[in-house]
Amino acid sequence: xxxxxxxxxxxxxxxxxxxxxxxxxxxxxxxxxxxxxxxxxxxxxxxxxxxxxxxxxxxxxxxxxxxxxxxxxxxxxxxxxxxxxxxxxxxxxxxxxxxxxxxxxxxxxxxxxxxxxxxxxxxxxxxxxxxxxxxxxxxxxxxxxxxxxxxxxxxxxxxxxxxxxxxxxxxxxxxxxxxxxxxxxxxxxxxxxxxxxxxxxxxxxxxxxxxxxxxxxxxxxxxxxxxxxxxxxxxxxxxxxxxxxxxxxxxxxxxxxxxxxxxxxxxxxxxxxxxxxxxxxxxxxxxxxxxxxxxxxxxxxxxxxxxxxxxxxxxxxxxxxxxxxxxxxxxxxxxxxxxxxxxxxxxxxxxxxxxxxxxxxxxxxxxxxxxxxxxxxxxxxxxxxxxxxxxxxxxxxxxxxxxxxxxxxxxxxxxxxxxxxxxxxxxxxxxxxxxxxxxxxxxxxxxxxxxxxxxxxxxxxxxxxxxxxxxxxxxxxxxxxxxxxxxxxxxxxxxxxxxxxxxxxxxxxxxxxxxxxxxxxxxxxxxxxxxxxxxxxxxxxxxxxxxxxxxxxxxxxxxxxxxxxxxxxxxxxxxxxxxxxxxxxxxxxxxxxxxxxxxxxxxxxxxxxxxxxxxxxxxxxxxxxxxxxxxxxxxxxxxxxxxxxxxxxxxxxxxxxxxxxxxxxxxxxxxxxxxxxxxxxxxxxxxxxxxxxxxxxxxxxxxxxxxxxxxxxxxxxxxxxxxxxxxxxxxxxxxxxxxxxxxxxxxxxxxxxxxxxxxxxxxxxxxxxxxxxxxxxxxxxxxxxxxxxxxxxxxxxxxxxxxxxxxxxxxxxxxxxxxxxxxxxxxxxxxxxxxxxxxxxxxxxxxxxxxxxxxxxxxxxxxxxxxxxxxxxx
Numbered sequence: 071x072x073x074x075x076x077x078x079x080x081x082x083x084x085x086x087x088x089x090x091x092x093x094x095x096x097x098x099x100x101x102x103x104x105x106x107x108x109x110x111x112x113x114x115x116x117x118x119x120x121x122x123x124x125x126x127x128x129x130x131x132x133x134x135x136x137x138x139x140x141x142x143x144x145x146x147x148x149x150x151x152x153x154x155x156x157x158x159x160x161x162x163x164x165x166x167x168x169x170x171x172x173x174x175x176x177x178x179x180x181x182x183x184x185x186x187x188x189x190x191x192x193x194x195x196x197x198x199x200x201x202x203x204x205x206x207x208x209x210x211x212x213x214x215x216x217x218x219x220x221x222x223x224x225x226x227x228x229x230x231x232x233x234x235x236x237x238x239x240x241x242x243x244x245x246x247x248x249x250x251x252x253x254x255x256x257x258x259x260x261x262x263x264x265x266x267x268x269x270x271x272x273x274x275x276x277x278x279x280x281x282x283x284x285x286x287x288x289x290x291x292x293x294x295x296x297x298x299x300x301x302x303x304x305x306x307x308x309x310x311x312x313x314x315x316x317x318x319x320x321x322x323x324x325x326x327x328x329x330x331x332x333x334x335x336x337x338x339x340x341x342x343x344x345x346x347x348x349x350x351x352x353x354x355x356x357x358x359x360x361x362x363x364x365x366x367x368x369x370x371x372x373x374x375x376x377x378x379x380x381x382x383x384x385x386x387x388x389x390x391x392x393x394x395x396x397x398x399x400x401x402x403x404x405x406x407x408x409x410x411x412x413x414x415x416x417x418x419x420x421x422x423x424x425x426x427x428x429x430x431x432x433x434x435x436x437x438x439x440x441x442x443x444x445x446x447x448x449x450x451x452x453x454x455x456x457x458x459x460x461x462x463x464x465x466x467x468x469x470x471x472x473x474x475x476x477x478x479x480x481x482x483x484x485x486x487x488x489x490x491x492x493x494x495x496x497x498x499x500x501x502x503x504x505x506x507x508x509x510x511x512x513x514x515x516x517x518x519x520x521x522x523x524x525x526x527x528x529x530x531x532x533x534x535x536x537x538x539x540x541x542x543x544x545x546x547x548x549x550x551x552x553x554x555x556x557x558x559x560x561x562x563x564x565x566x567x568x569x570x571x572x573x574x575x576x577x578x579x580x581x582x583x584x585x586x587x588x589x590x591x592x593x594x595x596x597x598x599x600x601x602x603x604x605x606x607x608x609x610x611x612x613x614x615x616x617x618x619x620x621x622x623x624x625x626x627x628x629x630x631x632x633x634x635x636x637x638x639x640x641x642x643x644x645x646x647x648x649x650x651x652x653x654x655x656x657x658x659x660x661x662x663x664x665x666x667x668x669x670x671x672x673x674x675x676x677x678x679x680x681x682x683x684x685x686x687x688x689x690x691x692x693x694x695x696x697x698x699x700x701x702x703x704x705x706x707x708x709x710x711x712x713x714x715x716x717x718x719x720x721x722x723x724x725x726x727x728x729x730x731x732x733x734x735x736x737x738x739x740x741x742x743x744x745x746x747x748x749x750x751x752x753x754x755x756x757x758x759x760x761x762x763x764x765x766x767x768x769x770x771x772x773x774x775x776x777x778x779x780x781x782x783x784x785x786x787x788x789x790x791x792x793x794x795x796x797x798x799x800x801x802x803x804x805x806x807x808x809x810x811x812x813x814x815x816x817x818x819x820x821x822x823x824x825x826x827x828x829x830x831x832x833x834x835x836x837x838x839x840x841x842x843x844x845x846x847x848x849x850x851x852x853x854x855x856x857x858x859x860x861x862x863x864x865x866x867x868x869x870x871x872x873x874x875x876x877x878x879x880x881x882x883x884x885x886x887x888x889x890x891x892x893x894x895x896x897x898x899x900x901x902x903x904x905x906x907x908x909x910x911x912x913x914x915x916x917x918x919x920x921x922x923x924x925x926x927x928x929x930x931x932x933x934x935x936x937x938x939x940x941x942x943x944x
Contacts, residue, residue, distance in 0.1 A: 096281040096311075099246045099304055100274035107246050111302055113230035115248070117214030126228035133227045133243055133306040156186060166776075171366050173906070177780040209715060211242040231303040236458065237491060238691070239294045240716060244310040245301035247271045247286045251458075251574065252491045253297035255288060266295045281311065293695070296493040298458045331409070331809030332384060335748055338811060342752075346759050347372045354766045366776045367766075371759055383747045386794040391740035399723040400733035401708075407719035409744075410703040411686070412737030415806040416678050417607065418615045418671070418697070419688035421625060422463070422594060423707070423725045425616070425632050430463050430594040432471040433557065437588040438528050438541060440548045446588035447471070448478055450562055453513045456486040456501045464560060467592055488574035490581065494668050496520060502567075502576050510570040514563045514581055515590070518549050521561035525586040534585055541586070548589065553623030556631070557591040600632040603727030610734055611805040614727075615661045615678075617671045617687075617697075622664040629662060642666040645673065653677045671697040684806060688722075688730070690714050705730065735803050742798035742807070745814075747790055750868050753818045754786065754861045757825030764826070765833060771846040773833075775908045778854050781898070789862045789891040792883040799870050799878055802944065813942060820938055821868070821931065825860060828927045832856045835919055851899050851909045856920055858895035860927050862888050867931045871939050874932070 099107055108114055118126070163178040210221040214232040224242045227233070233245065241255065247269050254266040270285045281287050288301060291312035305311075351368035355361045392402040402408060422428050435447040451474045454465040474480075484503040487510055492499035498516025505511065514521065527534050528541045535541075549559050563584035597603075607614055614634065618625050619642075626636045640656060642665040648656065654677045663674055671687070675697055678685045687694070687701035690710030698704035698717035706718035707725040715721060722729050765773035774782070832853055836842040842849035865888060870878035880888075899909045 096244065096284075096287055096304065097274075100281070100284045100287050101276055103273050104246075104248045104271060107248070107302060111230040111304070113232060113302060115214070115232060115300075116217035117232040118228070118230050119216055123215060123226075123228055123231065126230060127226060130228055130306055130309075132225040134225050156182060165369055166366065169362065169366060171776065173777045177777060177784065180784070209240065209242075211239070227303055227306055229303050229306060232300065233303065234298070234300050235288075235294050236298045237294050237296050241288045241290055241292045241294070243290050243303045243307075244305040245288050245303050247288060248300045248302055250299035251297055251489065252577070253299040254295045254493065255292045256295050257282065257289065257292040269299065271299075296491040298491065331811070332380070334809065334811045335752075335814065336380065338815065339752060342756065343372050346763070350759070350763055350766060353763060354772065357767060358770075358772070363772065367772050367779075369776065371762055371779065380747065380751070383790070383793060384744055387740045387743050390794050391736055395733050395736045398732045398736065399729050400736070401721040401723060402719070403721060404719050407703050408737045409741045410684060410737075411720060411734060412739075412741045412803075413684045413806050413808045414612060414686040414703055414734060414737075416613045416615060416683045417686045417688065417730070418617045418675060418678070418701070419727075420618050420691075420694075421616050421620070421628050422618070423690065424597075424688060424727055425600045425628055425634070426594040426596055428463065428594065428725060430467045430558065430592040432464075432467045432590060433593045434552070434591040435588065436548070436591065438530060438545060438548075438586055440544075443588050446562055446590065448474070449513050449564060449587060450515060450590050451478055452480055452484055452503055453499075453501050453515050453562070455480040456484070456503060457489050457491070457499055463594075464558070464590070464592055468590065487572055488576045490514075490576060490578060492516070496578065496581075498524075498581070500576075500581055502570075504572065510567045510572070512565050512567060512576070512580065512584070514584055515560055518545070518559060518561040518589070521563050521584070522586065524581050525563050525584045526582075527584075528586045529588075537586065545586070549621075550623060552589070552591050553621050554627060556595075556624060556627040557593055558620060558624055559589050559591045561589055562587045594628075596628055596631045597726070599726060599728050603731055604632060604634055606731040607727065607734070609804065610731060610738075612686075612731075612734060613661070615657075615663065615674075617663045617666055617674060619666050619668075620664060622662075625662055625664045634661070636662055638662070639664060642670050645670050650677070650680075654680050657681070668694075669696065672700050675701050684808065690725075738803040738807055739798045742802055743793050743796055745807075746796070746869050747793050748814060749817055749821075750790060750793075750865050751786075752814070753822040753868065754825060754864060755783075756818050756822035758782075758829070758857060758861070760823055761826045761829035761833075764830065769833075769849075770843070771849075774850050774853055777907060778850055778909075781907060782854055782857055785858055785891050785895055786861050789865065789887050792881070792887040793865075793869075795881045795883040796869060797881060799872060802871065816942055817938065821934065824931050824934055825864070825927070827930070828860060828923050829853065829857070831923060835916075839919070840913060840916065845910075847908055847910045848912075851912055852916060854909070855895055855899060855912065855916075856923065859892050859920060859924060862892050863924055863928060864931060867928055867935065871935070871944050874928070 099110070102110060160182055163175050163182060166172075166175040166178060209224050211224050211227055212219055212234045213222050213227065214220075214234070215222075219234065224240075227243050231243075232248070233242065235241065235253070247253070249271050250269055253269045255269055256266055268285065269288055272286060274284045274286055282289065288299075289312060290310040347368050350371045351364050354364035354367055358364060388405040388408055391408050392405055395402055395408075435443055435450065437443040437446060450468050451471075454468040457465075483506055487502040487504050489502065490500040496516070497520045498514055500512050500514040502510055502512050514524065522542065522545065526537055528537055529535075545561075552559050563586050565584050604614060616625060616629060616634070622639055622641060626639060629636050638660045639662045640660045642663070645653060645663070645666070653673060657674055657677045658681055663670075666674075671689075671694070675685050675687055679702070684702045686703045686705055687697045688705040689695075689698055690707050691714060694706075694710075694714050695717045698706060698714060703720060704718040705720045705722065706714045707722045708715070709725065710718075720733065722733075762773050762779075833849075836849045836852040840848060840852070842852070865884070866874045866880055869880060869884075872878040874880075879885075898904060898907060900911050904910065
């Protein structure tokens with residue numbers, strides 16, 4: 071495939087050269103030695119100058135892929151025009167024009183234009199809001215410019231930039247490795263290969279034809295699992311391997327459950343239209359014997375059933391919700407993830423930084439007998455000081471402990487020879503240092519079990535003794551006692567290597583025959599806000615499950631401290647022995663999972679999803695990326711490693727579960743307002759058309775003129791445009807909400823026909839009280855007004871499960887828009903447009919009867935709604 075992808079992203083001196091295939095360019099770079107690569111790209115190890123980088127940025131453009139670029143204004147407009155509801159209305163407008171109904175053509179066209187324009191500007195506003203929010207979460211690369219390392223936004227990288235990479239970093243572009251140390255990458259996004267691949271700076275052989283298999287090339291879309299390296303940028307943006315593929319592939323994003331729900335509602339309404347409109351057409355044609363008139367009326371009915379404002383209501387709700395959430399320090403990367411955020415009923419999270427402060431302090435440095443040891447502290451400091459990989463919170467705690475930098479003089483008295491970076495399989499890392507006497511010492515620190523497995527000896531009071539069973543037993547007791555007190559414990563070991571090589575040639579095989587020196591214990595105290603946050607999440611019916619690689623003892627201690635139940639704990643070793651069915655059963659009754667391997671987090675999430683849960687996962691580390699991608703909603707924090715942020719849907723600017731709880735509530739509020747509109751529009755429209763069907767069967771004239779149906783629908787649509795400003799009842803947001811198309815259909819079928827009862831009552835009044843049998847205009851006017859008044863009033867009944875106006879009141883914008891629309895409807899009957907629209911003035915008695923009907927309509931709908939909620943839920 072790669073041979074067919076071309077690139078023009080050439081260095082300066084190649085502008086006039088023939089365009090080469092993407093694969094050939096990279097192969098040439100891979101076959102050159104590092105000096106030739108730098109020369110070819112017109113750069114050097116000290117990096118580009120800022121001036122040169124600026125020039126290249128103008129020449130090559132920003133380092134962004136097609137999927138990250140915002141749609142043009144024209145594309146926004148085209149997408150709005152492609153909406154099935156817009157196409158339906160436009161078709162009806164064209165048919166009206168072809169059949170000579172110019173008034174209907176004008177009204178439908180106005181509806182199309184208003185719907186498209188309103189949605190266009192609202193989506194443009196939402197897009198701007200999303201772009202502004204995304205700009206608050208910036209992934210950065212470490213680049214060498216003017217000989218100095220600095221962090222810059224990924225999009226500012228240019229060909230020729232020299233970068234440094236380490237564990238946790240995303241590869242920010244397609245790069246050629248200049249130097250590397252134990253550098254392993256995850257290329258699964260590009261190749262599908264789950265196993266990490268090692269990258270080196272060695273020149274590639276000329277018989278290699280697949281760039282992805284070449285050890286000195288790294289690609290955008292991969293990330294560093296372990297090790298360190300220095301590389302030079304070859305391609306950026308769409309000229310990268312991943313970027314070129316994304317132009318045609320990544321645009322087709324998988325539909326979220328939110329998208330599927332909206333599509334389901336749209337097609338449900340189209341099916342209603344497909345059934346009702348032909349029936350109305352046939353009934354009117356047979357009863358009135360005017361098939362052209364029946365056809366025009368049926369088209370108006372089709373428009374009346376169409377929820378034109380659905381796209382706009384959805385866009386406004388999502389963008390408004392995202393902006394509100396941003397003020398609560400919750401950044402939404404993908405607007406459609408808001409619904410999943412609100413639907414989440416299980417939150418899986420690590421304890422570090424969520425239940426705890428995430429700022430650990432080195433409390434104790436103990437020898438193998440559990441007594442304070444300065445040597446353990448010094449060796450721990452040398453290890454953390456000299457390794458160049460991703461420094462985690464334990465490294466930071468060691469480096470901040472006391473004034474060891476001045477007293478130990480780690481950079482003066484000790485010279486680093488090599489390092490063996492941390493990885494999640496070994497769970498340890500080593501550095502090799504040379505002291506002033508020339509002696510090489512390997513210092514290895516990591517998880518207690520993994521370090522113990524590499525040790526054959528222990529040091530006690532300066533003496534090296536064989537590792538006897540009693541030392542293993544005492545180690546376990548010391549570690550268990552510390553863990554039970556909430557301490558995180560890591561072990562420290564070493565071995566001296568007289569006459570060993572001073573070259574960086576050490577590997578994992580050298581981590582053997584070590585001497586156990588002691589332990590470093592850290593305290594990460596519980597957050598003061600954690601207990602309250604867990605209570606809020608419980609009140610929101612979100613079940614919190616802790617997924618951690620830490621020990622069972624430390625995890626249960628912290629969970630008890632913050633009030634989280636610890637009735638059932640499942641360890642990674644137990645999960646490993648379970649089948650998928652056994653795990654699916656166990657995850658429902660377990661809320662603490664400890665000593666997990668990275669892939670086990672993903673297995674737990676999938677097991678929960680198989681049980682029908684909407685699962686959120688909160689993580690910030692390298693090993694959290696797969697779980698973040700597989701969760702229904704991935705949540706990370708701004709301080710997370712790049713790959714974790716890139717894999718997330720939601721970013722918290724404050725690593726706090728209280729912030730997350732507020733975001734969940736806002737997600738539910740947004741979804742609640744969308745559901746309100748669907749229930750209001752669909753049930754009201756369905757009820758009206760049900761009335762049309764019945765009236766068409768016995769009236770000697772059309773129940774309402776097509777132009778009046780269209781005007782009615784247009785006014786009702788406008789009355790609902792303020793729904794996004796409305797509040798949602800506190801009771802409604804207390805539990806997770808998912809799309810339930812069947813439930814919405816039931817609501818439409820139950821609530822919709824209630825309006826027909828009062829429509830038929832209006833028919834009776836107009837025909838028998840006001841003798842409108844021979845006065846179609848009076849009948850049309852009376853039903854038009856009653857329809858608008860009752861439809862608009864019922865918004866306030868359907869918007870809440872409580873008693874409207876008394877227990878729950880709409881927002882002021884929604885109240886004002888409701889009053890304004892009914893006022894306009896009443897005014898139209900006596901306005902200069904009355905004749906054009908076919909209206910006449912209504913008798914005074916009509917308004918009194920209308921008031922009585924409205925009271926009855928509200929009471930009956932409230933009673934039926936209350937019964938419906940009790941029987942079927944909300």
